Amino acid sequence: MNSQSAVFPTPDLCALSGLKVLELGQLIAGPFAAKTLADFGAEVIKIEPPSSGDPLRKWRMLKDGTSVWWQVQSRNKRSLALDLRTPEGQELVRQLAAEADVLIENFRPGALEGWGLSPDVLMASNPRLIVLRISGYGQTGPYRNRPGFGVIGEAMGGLRHLTAEPGRVPVRVGVSIGDTLSALHGVIGILLALQHRHATGQGQVIDVALYEAVFNCMESLLPEYSAFGAVREPAGSALPGIAPTNAYLCQDGAYALVAGNGDSIFKRLMTLIERPDLANDAALADNAGRVARVAEIDAAISAWTAKRPVSEVLESLDKAAVPAGRIYTVADIAADPHYQARGMLQTLAMDDGSAMTVPGIVPKLSATPGQHRRNAPQLGQDTDQILGEMGLTNAQIESLKARGIVGRKS
Secondary structure, three states: OOOEEOOOOOHHHOOOOOOEEEEOOOOOHHHHHHHHHHHOOOEEEEEEOOOOOOHHHHOOOEEOOEEOOHHHHOOOEEEEEEOOOOHHHHHHHHHHHHHOOEEEEOOOOOHHHHOOOOHHHHHHHOOOOEEEEEEOOOOOOOOOOOOOOHHHHHHHOOHHHHOOOOOOOOOOOOOOHHHHHHHHHHHHHHHHHHHHHHHHOOOOEEEEEHHHHHHOOOOOHHHHHHHHOOOOOOOOOOOOOOOOEEEEEOOOOOEEEEEOOOHHHHHHHHHHOOOHHHHOOHHHOOHHHHHHOHHHHHHHHHHHHOOOOHHHHHHHHHHOOOOEEEOOOHHHHHHOHHHHHOOOEEEEEOOOOOEEEEEOOOOOOOOOOOOOOOOOOOOOOOHHHHHHHOOOOHHHHHHHHHOOOEOOOO
C-alpha cells in the first residue's frame, strides 16, 4: 500500500493552537467537529463515560477490541473518563468550561440542562465561551425533543428522496453524510463565533440541526418548487437539468463518469466520439438545448463507451480535456498515486507496533497546515493528567476513581 507516514511537528505551526475545546458529544457529529478543530491544533478534551467510553469505540470493524474508525475520529484528542450523571462530574465539567474557549455537544435537547450544564449556566462563569449544539431537529421547534440520527436528517433534508434510480426504493448514502455535514456546519459556526468574539469579547450558542445541514446543500430544490411547483425526482446517476453528466457503461463492465456539460467541453466530447452532427448542432450549443435532448446525447456517449474498456475511455477523455473519472473502491484509493502525493494516506504506528493507514487532513493550509500530533487515546488515558492540571491532588483523584466518578486508564 502506498502511503505517507504521519508527521508530528511542533504545535505552534497550527492555526488553532491555544484554542481549548471541551467535547461532550459521542458517536459522529459532535466528535467529528471536535476532530476537525483538533487537526488544526486545538486542544480537545473528550469526556467519555467511565465504564464504556464513546460507543464509536465499538462500531464497525475492531482491532484489538477497538474500532479502527476511532483512530480517525479521535486523533489529536485527550480522553477524560467522567460520569456526567453525578454532581461531582458535573462540577468538574463546569470548572473545565470556565477555562474553555469552545464546548461541543450533540445530545438530545435538554440533556445539558438536566445535568445543570446549560449554556446559560456555563456562560455565566465564562462569557467568552462558544457552545456548539448539534441535534436532530435543533434546540427549538415542535420536533426538538424527537431523537434524530443522521439518516433521519438526510431523509427530512430532502437528500434521501433523490438517491435512487427512478421508480426504485431510495437508498442511503454509504457513509454518515448527515452527521458529517452537520459537524462541518458546526465548525463553520465556531469559526464565525470566534471572529465575533475577537471583536466583542462575547461568546454565543451555535444551534445546528442535522436536517438543516443537509437541506442547506440541496441547491435549487426549494426555489424550483416555489417558482414552478416542480418536485425534483430521483434520476439515478444523472443530474437533472444539467447535460450531459452521467455514468456510462464501458466494454469491460466498468463505468466512466463523464461531465460534458460545459458548452465548449460538450463540443470537444462530441468531436471525440465522432459525432460532428451533435457537436455542430446550434440547438445543443447551450445547456437548455442539451437538457431537452439528453436521452439522445446519453445514447451517443453510451454507444461510444460500450466499445472500449474504461481505461481507454478515460485516457481519451483526458486528452480531449473532458472531465471524467471512474468509480473508486477503497482499494483504488489506497493505491492511487495522487492520494499519496497529496498526503491523504498517512501511516500510523500503533501501540502494538503495527501500522495503520488513515485519511490525511483537509483542508490544506499553506502556512498553518493541519497535523497529526497524537493517536486516538485509550479510554481515560489522560484523566489523571487533566485533573492534575485542574489542581486536584492525587488523593482527590483516587477518591473520584474509587466512587466511579472518573475512570481508570483502560
